[in-house]
Amino acid sequence: MEVRSQKMVIQLYDTTLRDGTQREGISLSVNDKLKIVRKLDELGVHYVEGGWPGSNPKDAEFFARVKGIQLEQAVITAFGSTRRADVLVQDDPNIRALLEAETRAVAIFGKSWDLHVIQVLGTTLEENLEMIADSVSYLKGRGREVIYDAEHFFDGYKADPAYALRTLQMAERAGAECLVLCDTNGGTLPSQLVAIIEEMKKVTSTPLGIHAHNDGDLAVANSLAAVQAGVVHVQGTINGYGERCGNANLCSIIPNLKLKLGHDCISDEQLRQLSSVSRYVSELANLAHDAHLPYVGHSAFAHKGGMHVNALVKCEESYQHVDPALVGNHKRVVVSELSGKSNIAYKIEEFGLDLSISPEQARQALQQIKDLENRGFQFEGAEASLELLIRRTQPGYEPPFELIDFHVLVERRQGRGMLAEVAIKVRVGDEVTHTAAEGNGPVNALDLAVRKALLPFYPQLTEIHLTDYKVRILDSEAGTAAQVRVLIDSTWRSRTWSTVGSSTNIIEASWQALADSLEYGLLNGLGVCNP
């Protein structure tokens, strides 16, 4: 199928540091922001919107410090609004802050929607036009490249097309380098959006941009449709972070532009960094990376259905729309009770294990996986436990520690809070350690106690952190007698691994996942600074 659009160079404009931080729960330090700037520059993004210097001192500090960073190509951009109503542009503190940021480019937004001009700004339609013209030409006169963001452009056009168009023409005549049409409320459909862009192309000659939000689950589609309609500048954020349902996701837009539409924007080599940039930003934003993100998610190329895995072995493209390596991701075959022996061999290679497994050992490992899955374990999400299971099939396997016993006491006495205490006995080599700890719950106490017992032997455990603890009730109809599955994620530096346990007793299930997480770390030399 031929895609009907000319190949073009598309400008990528990242607003993760400004609009992205409007997402509930995100707050980036100035240091985090500077780190992300470097990553975005490496990725090949053309503009990086750093923040709104007029709105808060943190953003002003960012602009002061970002000047010291050598960048390959990214143009740092300061964001702000048009001047206030009834104020001289040179006296407007927001405009002054924009200049003080000393960036080569500035983005300013103005109102396109009559409802906003009258009800929100409380000014007149004419004054709003003057505000746009004044602000653009003043910043142009001070040598800035001006990107004009037409806020609510599509909603404004739906309400009063003639007025929306006039606002855009004011910015164009005042010298804006790019007119960015914003779907600020995110509710416009691609068909409406394209029809409006077609109208705009008839009456403006300045390059057009698109800024989409995801309230209709259409932000990526709207951005691509805009490009297919002739727009050359695309705004978005890494991982689609943003207020409400997020902004257009650059991690989906970039590969769609390059791999599906054939437009030039970043190099092939840069595209291969995409998954790593996506994870890096989520890391700094302190958000779990969404496994199901298109192209860059951990599960984006994970195959679970037995039939699909079978087909993939025969032909890679049978259930993959692109080669995952192009975006720095990789295929995963999820091992479950439906797997064959070839999955085990596949996994040994994937884990990079230096061991040979006989067909008989593979059969045993598989049988053990099936037995454990019957008892509620699940290795799909717990590949470290799977690796240990395979290693333990090897004759002469020596675990780094061994549990002898533990007991857990949880007590509630009237007038006192809850108490959770654990006593534990473990063996390392020939030495047996018996110790105890308290925690804010029984599992926390167990975690603290086992670490206390092992630390004298393995000081590197202080570097290994438990970052995620999940509990799932398997047969919840069994009430409090139900089978429980526990999944634990652990990290050391940028390395993350997952382990599993299962039992009707949540303490036992937690113990299994916890012990595997530590055993895996110790066996793989993690936590040691120079391994």
Place this chain on the structure above:
Amino acid sequence: MEVRSQKMVIQLYDTTLRDGTQREGISLSVNDKLKIVRKLDELGVHYVEGGWPGSNPKDAEFFARVKGIQLEQAVITAFGSTRRADVLVQDDPNIRALLEAETRAVAIFGKSWDLHVIQVLGTTLEENLEMIADSVSYLKGRGREVIYDAEHFFDGYKADPAYALRTLQMAERAGAECLVLCDTNGGTLPSQLVAIIEEMKKVTSTPLGIHAHNDGDLAVANSLAAVQAGVVHVQGTINGYGERCGNANLCSIIPNLKLKLGHDCISDEQLRQLSSVSRYVSELANLAHDAHLPYVGHSAFAHKGGMHVNALVKCEESYQHVDPALVGNHKRVVVSELSGKSNIAYKIEEFGLDLSISPEQARQALQQIKDLENRGFQFEGAEASLELLIRRTQPGYEPPFELIDFHVLVERRQGRGMLAEVAIKVRVGDEVTHTAAEGNGPVNALDLAVRKALLPFYPQLTEIHLTDYKVRILDSEAGTAAQVRVLIDSTWRSRTWSTVGSSTNIIEASWQALADSLEYGLLNGLGVCNP
């Protein structure tokens, strides 16, 4: 802006229970599936694909049990593949299982892509055509409504348009009621998809359907574009659950169809249940509900930016693309949440409680709800706990029992299994009972112990059963020190009620939910044969 498509009735086809469960980490019990069927029926979905009876015994059990459920309109559909190569259709075990499911409708998928026919199935292009024709006509001959899923249709068409078309025509001539074009690998762009649908409309007269995956972040856009191109049947899943990056999200498609394109599919009243259905399904799938989901997410109408909040006060539509009430969601202002005292009065009426509450008591109840929700409780899914909270604001409230203390011991000794034992002391009236019990885990032991203590006073408790016990980790990044929420469902005859507890200590959280569940039952005279 006029949207250029005729208003039509669109058939909604849900495959959460089949394709949705291909998502890594989802596994639904038969009971969960039956509960979801009821919810989807209430929502007004036209077809519910229940599973693949030929692929596993759990799905076969589902079809046996779902027959006993009275549904308003949803047609339960069994899914399977066309017959195998070189097998008589009546001898194919998969086709037989489809018939044994005894559903009014069946969906069968066949191959459209020559690459799959040859490399994956390992058969000839001609035999594949026969497989499609045989399977459709055989199932039609047995009185089934046949929905034909053309797997990989768009990829197949890109590779060999004539062959892809022939597969579709085989299904059409054999009598399929609907031809569903599947973007199985999820990599097709809306522009390509529409162009191919336009071609198909020229050569087929059977109603067309769309089944999209989200690998290009375009599943919702593709589904809408297909409808705008004349497709009348849309497949998807609740919350977009599905393999890799998920299936097309019905929770986005339905409101876009109704509110943006004006197509009829479910009633306005049903649309107002959308957010609650979305949360219900995520609850049963034991996945955290994604706050940023369009329309139905907790943050979909949450406003953080100071400027936006300011504008919203002046004008509701300034930063919202639709009224959140239309989809059963609500606006949230992230900084200062305002809740009304009238909510409490509303609940008292809803619960049918015979009590009057003073404005001051309502304020106190509200404050307590906010405090508890801050500590991880959630009353949306636990109305019995909410009723108790309101009752306890009344002067002179007498609880049916009172906990004095308990302790829990969990022990693991080498060579013996796990031990879980609870000792408990409770007061009923003036009498104190001190007793103990063992269980298969600490929560089970606690459940058994409290019942043992209360049974002499309240024999009706033998009739009250705990039917569901769920655990959710709230701040999983805190590892084993995380806050835990426990939800318990209890039943007596056809009556079901839900209670909640929350603590960093899972035993304490379980105790709270357990105690509420018994207290609610006793106060409402449940478990007594002639109350």
